Amino acid sequence: MMKVSLFATCLIDMFQTNVGKATVELLERLGCEVDFPKNQVCCGQPAYNSGYVKESKEAMKNMIKAFEHAEYVVSPSGSCVTMFKEYPHLFEGDAAWHEPAVKLADKTYELTDFIVNVLKVEDVGASLNGKATYHSSCHMTRLLNVKKEPFTLLNNVKGLEMENLENSHNCCGFGGTFSVKMGQISEQMVDEKVGCIAKTNAEYLIGADCGCLMNIGGRIERKGQPVKVMHIAEVLNSRR
Amino acid sequence: MVNGSIQNRDSFLDNIAANLKRSRRTSGVVKPQWKHAPQHEVYRNYSPDQLKKELENHCERIHTRYVETSSQHLPAALEEAVANYGNGLVCTWNDPRFSEYGLNPLMEKWETSSSLHVWNSVKGDENIKLAEQANVGITFSDLTLAESGTVVLFSSAAKGRAVSLLPATYIAIIPKSSIVPRMTQAAEMIHEKVERGETIASCINFITGPSNSADIEMNLVVGVHGPIQATYIVVNDR
Amino acid sequence: MSMKIGNDQFKKRVDDGVNNAFMRFAVSGAQERLRSRRLDAAEELGNWEEWRALGEEIRQHTLENLDYYLEQLTDNVAKRGGHVFFAQTAEEANEYIKNVARQKQAKKVVKSKSMVTEEIHMNAALEELGCEVIETDLGEYILQVDDHDPPSHIVAPALHKNKEQIRDVFQEKLSYKKTEKPEELALHAREMLRKEFLSADIGITGCNFAIAESGSISLVTNEGNARLTTALPKTQITVMGMERIVPTFEEFEVLVSLLTRSAVGQRLTSYVTALTGPRLPGEVDGPEEFHLVIVDNGRSAILGTEFQSVLQCIRCAACVNVCPVYRHIGGHSYGSIYSGPIGAVLSPLLGGYEDYKELPYASTLCAACTDACPVKIPLHELLHKHRQRIVEKEGKAPISEKLAMKAFGLGAASSSLYTVGAKVAPAALTPFMSGSSISKGPGPLKAWTESREFPAPTKERLRDWFDKRSDDGERKHSK
Numbered sequence: 001m002m003k004v005s006l007f008a009t010c011l012i013d014m015f016q017t018n019v020g021k022a023t024v025e026l027l028e029r030l031g032c033e034v035d036f037p038k039n040q041v042c043c044g045q046p047a048y049n050s051g052y053v054k055e056s057k058e059a060m061k062n063m064i065k066a067f068e069h070a071e072y073v074v075s076p077s078g079s080c081v082t083m084f085k086e087y088p089h090l091f092e093g094d095a096a097w098h099e100p101a102v103k104l105a106d107k108t109y110e111l112t113d114f115i116v117n118v119l120k121v122e123d124v125g126a127s128l129n130g131k132a133t134y135h136s137s138c139h140m141t142r143l144l145n146v147k148k149e150p151f152t153l154l155n156n157v158k159g160l161e162m163e164n165l166e167n168s169h170n171c172c173g174f175g176g177t178f179s180v181k182m183g184q185i186s187e188q189m190v191d192e193k194v195g196c197i198a199k200t201n202a203e204y205l206i207g208a209d210c211g212c213l214m215n216i217g218g219r220i221e222r223k224g225q226p227v228k229v230m231h232i233a234e235v236l237n238s239r240r
Numbered sequence: 241m242v243n244g245s246i247q248n249r250d251s252f253l254d255n256i257a258a259n260l261k262r263s264r265r266t267s268g269v270v271k272p273q274w275k276h277a278p279q280h281e282v283y284r285n286y287s288p289d290q291l292k293k294e295l296e297n298h299c300e301r302i303h304t305r306y307v308e309t310s311s312q313h314l315p316a317a318l319e320e321a322v323a324n325y326g327n328g329l330v331c332t333w334n335d336p337r338f339s340e341y342g343l344n345p346l347m348e349k350w351e352t353s354s355s356l357h358v359w360n361s362v363k364g365d366e367n368i369k370l371a372e373q374a375n376v377g378i379t380f381s382d383l384t385l386a387e388s389g390t391v392v393l394f395s396s397a398a399k400g401r402a403v404s405l406l407p408a409t410y411i412a413i414i415p416k417s418s419i420v421p422r423m424t425q426a427a428e429m430i431h432e433k434v435e436r437g438e439t440i441a442s443c444i445n446f447i448t449g450p451s452n453s454a455d456i457e458m459n460l461v462v463g464v465h466g467p468i469q470a471t472y473i474v475v476n477d478r
Numbered sequence: 479m480s481m482k483i484g485n486d487q488f489k490k491r492v493d494d495g496v497n498n499a500f501m502r503f504a505v506s507g508a509q510e511r512l513r514s515r516r517l518d519a520a521e522e523l524g525n526w527e528e529w530r531a532l533g534e535e536i537r538q539h540t541l542e543n544l545d546y547y548l549e550q551l552t553d554n555v556a557k558r559g560g561h562v563f564f565a566q567t568a569e570e571a572n573e574y575i576k577n578v579a580r581q582k583q584a585k586k587v588v589k590s591k592s593m594v595t596e597e598i599h600m601n602a603a604l605e606e607l608g609c610e611v612i613e614t615d616l617g618e619y620i621l622q623v624d625d626h627d628p629p630s631h632i633v634a635p636a637l638h639k640n641k642e643q644i645r646d647v648f649q650e651k652l653s654y655k656k657t658e659k660p661e662e663l664a665l666h667a668r669e670m671l672r673k674e675f676l677s678a679d680i681g682i683t684g685c686n687f688a689i690a691e692s693g694s695i696s697l698v699t700n701e702g703n704a705r706l707t708t709a710l711p712k713t714q715i716t717v718m719g720m721e722r723i724v725p726t727f728e729e730f731e732v733l734v735s736l737l738t739r740s741a742v743g744q745r746l747t748s749y750v751t752a753l754t755g756p757r758l759p760g761e762v763d764g765p766e767e768f769h770l771v772i773v774d775n776g777r778s779a780i781l782g783t784e785f786q787s788v789l790q791c792i793r794c795a796a797c798v799n800v801c802p803v804y805r806h807i808g809g810h811s812y813g814s815i816y817s818g819p820i821g822a823v824l825s826p827l828l829g830g831y832e833d834y835k836e837l838p839y840a841s842t843l844c845a846a847c848t849d850a851c852p853v854k855i856p857l858h859e860l861l862h863k864h865r866q867r868i869v870e871k872e873g874k875a876p877i878s879e880k881l882a883m884k885a886f887g888l889g890a891a892s893s894s895l896y897t898v899g900a901k902v903a904p905a906a907l908t909p910f911m912s913g914s915s916i917s918k919g920p921g922p923l924k925a926w927t928e929s930r931e932f933p934a935p936t937k938e939r940l941r942d943w944f945d946k947r948s949d950d951g952e953r954k955h956s957k
Contacts, residue, residue, distance in 0.1 A: 006944075010890075013940045014900055015933045020940035036944040042890040047883050049843060051865030051875070055887030062891045138844035171802040175842025180925040182840055184489075187929040188496055188806035189842075218930030221915065244556030244755075247574075252564035252774065253545040256720075259781040265546040271725050272539060276532040278525045279732055298745075361762050368710065368763060372676065388746040397760030401709040405702060423746065427731035430752075434692045434727070442558075442758045443709070444694075446750035451702035454742070455617035455634060456660040457641050458508050464616055464664050465671065466702025466749065 002119070004032040005070035007063075007084075007108065009077045010042040011210045019210060022237035023076045023111060029237075030119055039066035043083040049176050053090070060087055064100045072118070073108040076233045078140025078209045081110040085144065110140060111233060112149040112208060127158035128238040132204035132230075133165045133197060135172065137212045150208055150232055157235060163200040167192070174215035190219045197227060208232045282387055283421035291386040291419045292474060298389035302449035303462050305471040314475055315346045318378070318411070321471045325409040328375030331357045334398035337380045341413070341475065361397040368402055377407035377467065381414040383429070387422035390448045391472070394441035401443050410450065410467035415478035481597045481814050481829050483628045488813065488836040495807035501630075501638040505808055508637055512799040515743025516850070523739075533736045534854040536729045537790035540721075541781065547690040547723050548772065554693025558755025560768040568598035568775050575600060575682075575715055576607055578769055582713050584609055584679035588671075590697065590704035591615035592684025593632060593793060594719045594773055596815045597828070600682070611682075612674050614703035616667055620644050623651045630809030630817065632795040633741050638808055671703070681707035681765065685718035686793075687733055688770075691726040694754040695770065698734060700747045708753055714765035716753075720772050721789040727752075733792055736852040740794040776828040784863050788823050790853045795820075797847035797857055803840055812837060819847035823860045831867075835874050838864035900939060907935060 004027055012020045024034050043063055044056035064087065067073050075081050085108070087101035115121050134150060141147050154162055173179065173189025180186075193216055197205055205220070205227050207213045217229035257264040283291060292308075299306035305324075309317040322330060330350055332338065338347060350356035357370040371377065379399065381391035391412040395401050404410050420426065423446065433440055451466030463469065484491070495501065520526035540547055552562045565571035579587070587609050589595065601611045613622040617636035621627040624647045629635030636644070641658040648654035648663060652670060656662040686698045695716045697704040708714050724730045730752070738744045757764035780789055798804055798818030809817035814825040814834065822837040838861045847857040869875045889895045910916045910923075911934040919927040926932050 008940050010896075014935050017936045017938065017940045017943060021943060024944070036941055038941065039893045041893050041896040042886075044890065047886050047890075049862065049865075050839075050879070050883065051862070051867075051869035052880075052883040052887070053866050053870070055883045056890075058887050059890035062893070066893075138842070138846070142845040142849055169800070169846065170805070171842045171844035171846070173802070173842060175844070178839070178842045180923075182492075182803075183925040183928060184492060184496060185803055185806055185840060186842075189802055190930070192806075214933060215930065218926070218932060221931040222917075222929060244559045244561055246552050246556050246562040246564075248564040248566070248570075249549070249552060249562070252566060252720075252772070253548060255566070255774070255778050256545045256548070256781060259778050260542070260544075261782050265543055266549060267546075269543045269546040272535075274532055274535055276528045276535070278523070278528040278532065279735070281525070282523075302748075361760050364762050368676075372672075385746075390746055390750075395761065395764065397758070397762070400761070401705070401763045405705050405709060423731040423735065423750075424728075427727040431691070431727040439758070440692055440694075440754055442754050442756070442761060442764050444752040444754075445705070446746060446752075448744075448746045448748050451700065451748050453616045453664060453701045455615070455620070455636055456644060456663055457504065457639075458511060458634065458637070459641075459660045461660045461664040463661075463668075464701040464703070465614065465668055465675075465706055 002032045003071045004034050004074050005067055005072065006034055006036050007040060007067070007073050007075035007080065008036065009075060009080045009210065011214070012076065015214070016210050016231065019076055019231040019233050022231070022233040026124065026233055026237040027074065030115065030121060030124065037066045037070065043080045045080060045083045046176050048083065057090070060090070061097060064097065064104050067104055068100065070107065072114070073104065074111055074114045075108070076111045076208065076231060078110050078137050078144055078146060079211060081108055082139045082143045084108045110144060110146050110208070112153055113146045116149040116152055122152050123156035124153060124236050126236045126238050128235055129159035130203040131161045131163060131201060132206050133163045133200040133202040135165060135193070135205060135207040135212055135216060136168050137207060137209035138171050140208060153236060154206065154232070160235070163202050166196045166199060172212050172216050174211045176211065179215055190215055194219050194223065194225065198225060203228060204235070205229045206232050206235055279422070279424040282424070286421060288416055288419065291421060292416055294386040295384065295389055295419060295474070298387070299472060302389045303452070304389060304449040305469070307471060307473045309473060309475060310477050311341055311475055314341055314413070314473070315343055317473055318343065318413070319346055321411050321473060322376050324471070325376050325469060327355065329355050329357065329370070329373055330376045330378060331371045331374035331403050331407050332359065332378045333380070333400070333403055334359045335380055341478065359398060359400045359403055367400055368406070371400065371402040371406040374407035376409050376411060377403045377405070378411045378413065379404050381412045381418055383426050384414050384419040385422050385426060385446070386419050388448055390423070390446050392426050393445045393447060395443035395445070396441060401445070404445065404447060405466055408467060409469045411471045411473065414472055414474045416474055416476050417478060481816060481825060482833060483810060483813050483815060486813070491811040491813055492807050495811035498638070498808065500640050501808045502806060504637055504640065506805050508634060509799050509805055512742065516740050516796055516799065519739035519743040519745070529732070529736060530852055530854050532732060533852050534790065536724065536732060537853045540723060540725060541786060541789055544721065544723070544781070547725055548720065551688050551690040551693055551723060552770070554691070555755065555770050558693055560693065560755045560770055562770045562772065564772050566774045568773070571598050571717065571771050571773050572600055572603035574771055576603055578713065578715060579604060579607055579609055579680060582679055584713070586674065586678045587611045587680045587682055588614050588674055588678040588707050588711065589682045590684070590699065590707045591618050591635070592682070592717060593815060594684055595682065595717050596629065598773060598775060600717070612671070612678070614671050614675070614707060616664060616701055619667055619671065620647065623647055628810065629815060631798060632793055632816070632820070638810070675706040675710050678711045680713045680715060681711035682715045682717065683707055685716050685722055686737065687730050688718055688723040689727060689730050689752065690723055692754055694752045696730060696734070696750065696752045698737060698747050699749050702749060705749055705751055708751070708765065709763045712765060713767045713769070714756070715769045715771060717771045717773060720774055720777055737792050737794050740796040740850070740852040780827050785823070785827055785860055787855050788820070788827065788860055790855050791820055792853060794852060796850040796852060800846040800850045802842070802844060802846065819857045819861070823857055823864065826864055831872050831874060835868055835872070838868065
C-alpha cells in the first residue's frame with residue numbers, strides 16, 4: 001500500500017475542509033494509506049511572495065521537519081507544491097537544511113500529477129452530471145508544469161461535459177496578498193475571469209488551487225451568479 | 241576616409257569591469273560554440289526551386305506582387321510591372337546588371353520619354369530630388385531570403401539608398417541564383433567579409449515588401465514612409 | 479529622471495487606467511492579436527525553445543564581456559570615421575548631442591523611435607537650443623502632435639488612442655481635412671513628414687543592435703522612417719543603451735529573428751537596416767558625419783547584481799503583451815516609459831524605489847512574462863527579488879504589514895501557536911459572518927470583501943476531523 005502524507009495547506013485546513021476530506025477519501029479509495037503530519041502549518045508562500053523571505057523561512061523549516069518521515073507528500077494545491085519545489089534553491093548553501101529541502105521537494109506531488117503519473121490512474125471512477133469548465137492556475141501550469149493531468153482526469157468523469165474556458169492563460173487576479181494590496185486591479189482581473197466563465201454556461205467551475213477558487217468563487221457569489229465552484233478533488237471524489 | 245574619434249571610453253569601460261567584479265577585458269574573448277543552432281535547420285538542403293517556391297508563397301503575406309520570368313522575357317515583364325504602377329518617372333541603380341540582363345533597349349525607351357533617372361553620383365543631391373519625384377524605383381536584389389521574402393541591398397556610390405526608398409513604388413529584379421534559405425546565410429556571408437578585412441557597405445538593407453504600420457488601432461496600413469507597393473520579378477535562368 | 483511620466487501617485491494612475499474604457503478595450507484587443515501572432519510565429523519554427531535558449535546564451539555571453547565588445551565596436555566605428563561618445567549619464571549624453579547640433583547650426587532634427595532618447599529626455603534638451611525635433615514613427619508622431627502624450631507601449635506607443643482621437647488631433651494641429659480611416663491618416667502623416675525628412679539637418683535614431691565586429695548599428699522597422707532618417711540628413715546621431723550589442727552579424731540575425739517574431743509575429747519586419755559609419759567616398763546619400771552616443775544612465779549598476787539578466791532585454795514587448803495586469807491598467811499607469819513586466823523590473827533599477835516601489839507588487843507573479851520572453855529573462859523572479867529588497871534593504875514596507883508578517887512567521891513556524899490562532903479566528907470573525915460567508919470583513923479582509931465574499935472559517939479544521947477519524951480507530955496519523 002502506498003503511504004501518502006497529506007499536505008493539507010493552511011487555506012484548506014481552516015476554510016475549505018471539504019476539499020481536504022475529499023482528497024483523503026479519494027486517495028484512500030485509490031489504494032493509499034493516508035496520514036496527516038500534525039506539525040504542518042503553512043508552506044510560507046504568503047510571506048515569501050511579499051518579499052518577507054526571513055519570516056517565511058521559519059515556516060518552511062517547520063514544514064521540512066513535519067514531513068521528514070513521509071514517503072510521498074501529496075497536496076491538492078498547485079501553488080503550495082510549487083513553494084515546496086522552491087525550498088532547495090532557498091536553502092542552498094545551508095548545511096543543515098539544504099539536503100532535507102531537496103528530499104522534501106523530490107517527494108512532493110500535486111494531487112492530479114500524483115494520481116496520473118505515480119498511481120498511473122486516469123479514470124478514478126467518479127461521476128458528476130453537468131456542464132463544467134476548468135480554471136488552470138498559473139503556478140501549477142507555468143511553474144510546476146502540470147498542464148494536462150487535470151483534463152485527463154476530468155475527461156473520464158461520467159456525465160461531466162467539459163467546456164473550454166476562453167483566455168484561460170490570463171491570471172484570475174488572486175496572487176495571494178496582491179488580491180488585497182492591489183484590490184482594484186485584482187477586481188478587474190477576476191471580473192474578466194468570471195465573465196469568461198459565464199460565457200461557457202457551465203454549472204460548475206472546477207479548479208485545483210484553493211486560492212484561485214476562493215478568489216473566483218468569492219466574486220461569483222458576490223455577483224449572484226449560478227455557478228457552483230468545486231475543487232477537482234471534490235469532483236473526482238463525486239459518485240452520484 | 242575621415243578620421244573618427246572616441247571620447248570617455250576608458251572610464252566608462254573600467255566602470256563596467258568594476259561592476260562585473262573583475263579587471264578590464266581588452267583582448268582574448270572568444271565567442272563560445274553556441275549550444276544550440278536552430279537557425280541552420282530552416283530550409284536545410286532545399287533546392288533552388290524549393291527556395292523559390294517558399295519565396296513565392298510568402299509574397300502574399302507581405303503584400304508583395306510576385307512575377308516569374310526568364311531573361312528573354314524580362315524586359316517585357318519589367319515594362320508591364322512599371323505600367324502596372326502607372327508609369328511616370330523611373331529611378332534605378334547604376335548597375336551593370338541592367339545591361340547584362342538585356343534591359344538596355346527598355347532603359348533607352350524610358351530615357352527618350354524623359355522617364356528615367358539612373359543614379360549618378362556626379363550629380364550629388366540632384367539624385368535625391370529625382371528619386372523623390374520618381375514613381376517607381378528599380379534595383380536588382382544582391383541576395384534574396386526565401387523564408388521572409390526579403391531582398392538584400394548593399395549600398396555604394398552607384399547604388400543609392402534612396403532608390404528603394406523614396407519613389408512611391410519599388411520593383412526588385414531577383415536572379416534565382418541569389419535566393420538563399422534565410423538571413424542566416426546572408427549574415428554568414430557578411431561576417432566572412434568582415435573577417436577578411438573587407439570594407440562592408442555603409443548601408444545594408446534587408447527589405448521585405450512595402451512599408452507598413454499598425455500604429456493606428458492596430459489596423460495594418462500598407463504604405464507609410466517607404467514605398468507603398470512592391471513587386472518582385474524572379475528571373476529563372478539567372 | 480525622465481523615464482518618469484507625470485507626477486500622479488500610483489493609486490491614482492491605476493484608477494485613471496482602469497476607468498479608461500477605450501484604452502482597456504484597445505489594449506486587450508492588441509494583446510490578443512499580438513500574443514497569437516507571436517505564438518503562431520514561434521510554432522511555425524517548430525523548435526522555439528531552442529531559439530530562446532540560443533538567444534539567452536548570446537545575451538548572457540555578451541553581458542559578461544560587455545567591456546570587450548564595446549571596445550571592439552567603438553574601435554570599428556572610429557575606423558570608419560564615426561565619432562563615439564560614451565555617456566555615463568543622461569546629462570552627458572544630451573550635452574554631447576546639443577554640441578553636435580550647435581556645431582551644425584541645426585534647426586531641424588528628425589527622429590526615428592528610440593526608447594533610450596525618451597529615457598534621457600533628449601527632445602527637451604534639443605528644444606532648449608531652439609531646434610525643432612520631429613518624431614517620424616507614426617505612433618510617436620501622433621503622440622507628439624497631441625501635445626507630447628507619452629508612449630504607453632514599447633512597440634505600439636499610441637495603442638491607447640483611437641482613430642477618431644487621432645483624426646481630431648490631426649484636424650486641429652495639421653490642417654487635416656479627411657476622415658478617420660487609418661489609410662488616410664497614414665497618408666497625411668507621410669506627406670507631412672516627407673517634407674521634414676528632406677529638409678532636416680540631423681537625423682537621430684536609437685539602435686536595436688550594435689554589431690561589434692564591424693562597428694555597425696542596426697534598425698528594425700516597418701515604416702521606412704528610420705531609413706529616411708539615416709539616408710537624407712547630412713548628420714546622423716545614433717543613441718544606444720550600452721547593453722544593446724552583439725558580437726557579430728551571426729548573432730545579429732538570430733536576435734533579429736527573435737525580436738520580430740516576439741514583438742509582432744513577423745518573420746522579418748519590412749526593413750532591417752545595418753549602417754556602418756558615414757557614407758563611403760563617392761556615395762551621395764547617407765550621412766556625411768556619424769555620431770554614436772553610448773548611454774549608461776544606471777545600467778552598469780545592474781551588472782554584477784542579481785538583476786543582471788534584465789539587461790538581456792531586446793525590447794520586444796512580448797512580456798507586455800501577455801501581462802494580465804497591464805491588460806487592465808495600461809502603460810501610463812506604470813508612471814514610466816517602460817511599462818509592463820519589463821518596466822516593473824527596470825524602472826525601479828534605473829529610476830529608484832522611491833518613485834517605483836509599487837510596481838513590483840502590481841503583479842500576481844503568474845509568470846506569463848517569463849514564459850513569453852524570447853531571451854529567457856526570469857521576469858517574475860526579478861519582480862520577487864525587488865519585493866525582497868524593498869522589505870529587507872530599503873525598509874519601504876508599511877509597518878503594519880511588517881508586524882503582520884512577523885506574526886505570520888511566528889505562527890506558521892509552530893503548530894501549537896497556529897492552533898491557538900486558528901481557534902481564535904472563528905470566534906473573532908463570528909460577528910462578520912452571515913451563513914458561511916463574510917461580506918464585510920475587518921482589517922485586511924476589508925479590501926477583499928469590497929468586491930468578493932470571503933468564506934467563514936469552518937467550525938472544525940481538517941486536522942481535527944482527521945484526528946477524530948483516527949480516534950475512531952479506522953486510520954493512523956503521525957505525530
